[in-house]
Amino acid sequence: MDTAKASKPTQQLATVYGVLFAISGGHLFNDAIQAVVPAMNPIFVKTLNLSYAQIGWIAFVVNMTSSVMQPVFGYFADKKPTPFLLPLGMFMSMLGLIGFGLSPNFYVILASVFFIGIGSAVFHPEGSRVAYMAAGTRRGLAQSIYQVGGNFGQSLAPLFTAFIFVRFGQKGALGFTMVALMGIILLLFVSKWYKLQLETEIFKQSRKKNSESGSPIHPKIKAAITLLVFLVFARSWYSAGIGNFYQFYLINDYGLSIKQSQLYIFIFMIAGVLGTFFGGPLADRFGRRNIIFLSMAGAAPLTILLPYVSLFWVIPIFFLIGFIITSSFSVTVVYAQELVPKKIGMVSGLIVGLAFGMGAIGAVLFGTLADLYSIKFVMIVCSWLPVLGVFTWLLPSDERVSELNM
Template identity: 30%
Template sequence: MRAELDKRAMAALSSGHLATDFANGALPALLPFFVDKFELSYTLAAAVVFASAVSSSIVQPLFGLWSDRRGAIWLLPGGVALAGIGIALAAVAPTYSLVLVCVIVSGLGVAAFHPEGSKFAAFAGGRRRASAMSLFSIGGNLGFALGPTVATPLVLAFGLAGGLLLALPCLAVAVTLLLLAPFLGSFAPDNGRQIQTDEPDRLGALMLLLGVIAFRSVAWFGLITFVPLWEVSLGHSKAHGNHLLSLMLLAGGVGTLAAGPLADRFGRRPVLVASSAATAPLILVFVIVGGVPGAIALAGVGISVIATFGVTMVMSQEYLPRHIGMASGLSIGLSIGLGGVGAVALGAVADSIDLRAAMYVTAVAALVALVLAGLLPSSRSSRRLAAEPVAP
C-alpha cells in the first residue's frame, strides 16, 4: 500500500465526482419547474427522484462487481459524460415519461462512475484512506451543491431549454479523465494481481452499516426533494428554496473536510454516531422554527449528514476488505437507492396528509439511523491490505 496520498490523482477523481453529482444535484432544482409544466402531485414529483435513485444507486453493486473482477477505468469518463447528457435532455423532455427516461440515463452514468472512482480513491489515498475518501466525497458534495446553484438561474433566464447547458461541464471533465486514464490506472495493483488481505469479510457488520446508510438516506432524499417545495408552500419563491438547498449542500462540503481527518484520528464509528445524533433535532428546528434559525439548522443538517458519506464508504470497505469495489457499490448504491424508495413514500405521506408530516418523518428516519449506528462494531483492521499474485 502507498504511504502517501497522491494529490494529483485525488484532484482528478474528486473532479469527476463533482461533475457526476453536479448533474445529479441539478435534478431537485428542476423539480419545481417540472411540477408546474406537467402539473405533478408530490408523489409524481418524488417519483422522478426515485427514478434517479434506482438508476444511480441500486445498480451500483453490479458495476462494483464488474470493477472488482475485471477493472473498468473507462467507466470514469464514460459515467461522467452520460450523467451530464442525461440530465440536460431531461430538462427539455416534452413529456413526463421522457423526463423519467432521461433521468434514468443520467442515473446510470452516476452509477457507472462511483464504484470505480471510490476504488481508485482508496488506491491513491495510501494509508490515509478516510482522508482520501473525504476529498473524493467533497467533490461530490460541491457538485451536488453547484447543481441547483447553476440550474436555477439557467432555467429562469432561458427556460427549461437552458438546462441543455448543464451537459457542458460534465463533458469537459469527462474529456480530462479520459486523458488522465493512463496515469490513474498506475495506482491499481499490477497486472495479474488483485487486492488480498488476511482480514475476513464481516457481512453482518456491513448489513448493519447499510441499514444506517439507508435510513440516513431516507432523511436525506426527503430533504433534497422537499426543501424547495416546502419553501414554495410557505409562500417563498422557487429560487429561495433552491438557495436553501445549496446552503445545506455547501455546508456539508465544509463538514466533509473535517470528518475524514477526524475519522482517521479518533475512529470512524465515533464520528458517525456523533453526526447522526445531531441530525434529527436540526431537522425539527428547520421545520418548526424556520427563518434564520431554520436556515442555520439546515446547514447543520448538511454538515452532519454529508460529512459522513466518505466515512461510511471507508467503513464499508473495511467491513468487506476482499471486495472493496462491491463494498463501495453497496454503500453508495443499494442502500442510498433504498433511501430513494423512502422518498416516494414521503411523497405519498405529503399527498395524503401534508408536507409538514412528511418532513417530520425525515426526522424519524434520522433517529433510526442513529440507533443502528450505535450498534456498529469498529471497522478498523489490524492488518494492512497487500497485493498478492493470483493464479491465471
C-alpha cells in the same frame, strides 16, 4: 502530476493528491449533471404540463438506475477493473443530457434520464476505487476529497433552477454538455494513472492474494455491513425528506416564496459539503465508528428541534444539522471498504449507490404521508430518524474490524 512517478511501487503508500483532486473534479461534474434532473422539474411542469406523479417517476428512474446498478457494476469491476469505464460513464451521461434538453414528451425524458443514471452508476464504483488506491495511509481524507466533489455538484441544483433554467428553459440543459466534455477529458487523465497502477507489481500481488483467498466473509462482518446500510438508510431518508419537502414547509408554515426557500435548501447542502470534507480527516484521527455515531446522534437534538423554531433560528440550526449529519458521508464508505477490503467496488457501490438510492423510496413514502396528513407531520417524522444513530455502537470498533480481516 507525474503519473509515471506516482505509479512506482515504492510510492504506493503515499497519498497522491493530484489524482484525488482530479477524481473529485470528475465526481463534481458527474453529480452536477445528475443535479440537472431535479433542477429542471419546475420547467417541465410549465412547458410540458407534466403532473407531480410524472415528476416523481423521473426522479425515481434516475435515482434507482444510478443507485441500484452501482453495486452491480462494482461487483464486475472487482473481478476485472476497467479504468476507461470512467470517461465512458461520463459519455453516457452526456448522451442523456442531449436527449434531456431536446425531449418532446415524458417518455423521451425517462429514456434520457436512464442514460444519465447509468452513466453515474458506471462512474461511482470505479471512482471510489481510484480514491482508495490514491489514498495511501489517509483513507478518510481521500474519501472526503472524492465525496466532497459529488456533494458540491448536487448542491448546485437550486442555483441551476434559479439562474439557468428559469431563463433558458429546457434547452439550458444542452449547455451542460460542455461540462460533460470537460469531465471526459479529466477522467481520461485519471484512467491513465489508474491503468498504470494496475500494472504495478504490488497491485498484481494484491489481486493474486485476494483471488487465492477462498475464506468466507466473517458473519460479524456481514452483520456489520447490514447495520451500516440500515444507518445509511436512516440518514438518507432524513436528507430525502429535507431535500424534497422542507422547501414546502417553509412556504406553507413560514410564508416564504419559492426562490427564498431554495436559499435555505442550498445552505443545508453547502453545510453538507463542508461536513463531508472535514468528516474524513476527523475519522482518521478519532475513529470511523465514533464519527458515524456523532454525525447522527449528535445531530438528533437539532433535527428534533427544527420543526418548532422561529424563522430566525432556521438558518443557523439548518447549517449545523447539514454539517454534522453529513460528516459521516465519506466515513461510512471507508468503514465499509475496511470491512470488506477484497470487494472495494461492490461495497462502495452498495453504500454510495444502493443505500443512498433508497432515499428515493423514502421520498415517495414522505410524499404519501404529506398527502394524508401534512408537510409539518412529515418534518416531525423525519426529525426523529437521526436518533437511530445510537445503533452505531453495535458496529465493531475500528480495531475489531482490522482483527476480523486478519
